[in-house]
Amino acid sequence: MPELPEVETTRRGIEPHVKGKRVVRVIVRDPRLRWPVPRSLARELPGQRIGATRRRGKYLLLEAEHGTLLIHLGMSGSLRVLKRDEPPRKHDHLDVVFDDSAILRYHDPRRFGCALWVKGEVERHELLRDLGVEPFSDAFTAEYLAGQAARRPGPVKSMLMDGSVVVGVGNIYANESLFAAGIHPHRAANRVSRDRYASLVEHVRRILGRAIERGGTTLNDFVGSDGEPGYFAQELLVYARAGEPCRRCGGTIALSPRIARATYFCGRCQR
DNA sequence: AGTGCGGCCTGTCCGC
DNA sequence: TGCGGACAGGCCGCAC
Numbered sequence: 001m002p003e004l005p006e007v008e009t010t011r012r013g014i015e016p017h018v019k020g021k022r023v024v025r026v027i028v029r030d031p032r033l034r035w036p037v038p039r040s041l042a043r044e045l046p047g048q049r050i051g052a053t054r055r056r057g058k059y060l061l062l063e064a065e066h067g068t069l070l071i072h073l074g075m076s077g078s079l080r081v082l083k084r085d086e087p088p089r090k091h092d093h094l095d096v097v098f099d100d101s102a103i104l105r106y107h108d109p110r111r112f113g114c115a116l117w118v119k120g121e122v123e124r125h126e127l128l129r130d131l132g133v134e135p136f137s138d139a140f141t142a143e144y145l146a147g148q149a150a151r152r153p154g155p156v157k158s159m160l161m162d163g164s165v166v167v168g169v170g171n172i173y174a175n176e177s178l179f180a181a182g183i184h185p186h187r188a189a190n191r192v193s194r195d196r197y198a199s200l201v202e203h204v205r206r207i208l209g210r211a212i213e214r215g216g217t218t219l220n221d222f223v224g225s226d227g228e229p230g231y232f233a234q235e236l237l238v239y240a241r242a243g244e245p246c247r248r249c250g251g252t253i254a255l256s257p258r259i260a261r262a263t264y265f266c267g268r269c270q271r
Numbered sequence: 272a273g274t275g276c277g278g279c280c281t282g283t284c285c286g287c
Numbered sequence: 288t289g290c291g292g293a294c295a296g297g298c299c300g301c302a303c
Binding site for chain 2: 032034074075076091108109110111112151152153154155158159162
């Protein structure tokens, strides 16, 4: 399930194979993604060279000369680079074919992802416009989080997973970061001290960074652009460990479905 | 305006 | 062994 580390792993994996290459063809086998793949993509992208690849939150941006290919992997999407053509497998919905015969192939069984063609300033696109700060940017600070939290009596975990506050922190990494910072996921956001937000900021960065180093987290189906799974799952301390012993205090990891999907925590270590 | 929930999908797992 | 149903999960869109 791609969160920021999985998307960044994918970006780093594909960049050497697409940067500077010219697109010769776009093949849409099934346009029925979260939003239909626009016809303009196959019509306009061919002939253009890909420049930089970027990431904004969990969106991948492939900048072409006169537009941007905007891709989201949803929860089951992956991108692979093929050296040459091979028969598409089930759920291989989209190919971008390059002038050296390499193919960027989009695979997404659940079709929660999207592939859009954006002209003009991509940052102003409605999907990106209202996104919160990047966790690795200077804007992600304890002061910023405390400020956001001031009007939020709801659970701190909900705020952490709110993409209009900070991007890229999905369910897995929210659970892990709150455990590392010793903050109870049910605690009201406006009742977390500034010092503890400072700790949370550090742990979010450390955990996301470590997950990127390990190639992401593979629980069911995530694979990087080379087809390899990620290895961060081995380092998860609370996620998917309900009923198992806390690695810090030996207590039992609890599972609460109350907030935004499955919430795992240690009731002794997190307050 | 923050918050929670339904819905979109399909593969996987569980119980009968 | 077969099959229905619950579940997972990002995130938009909507209701409150």
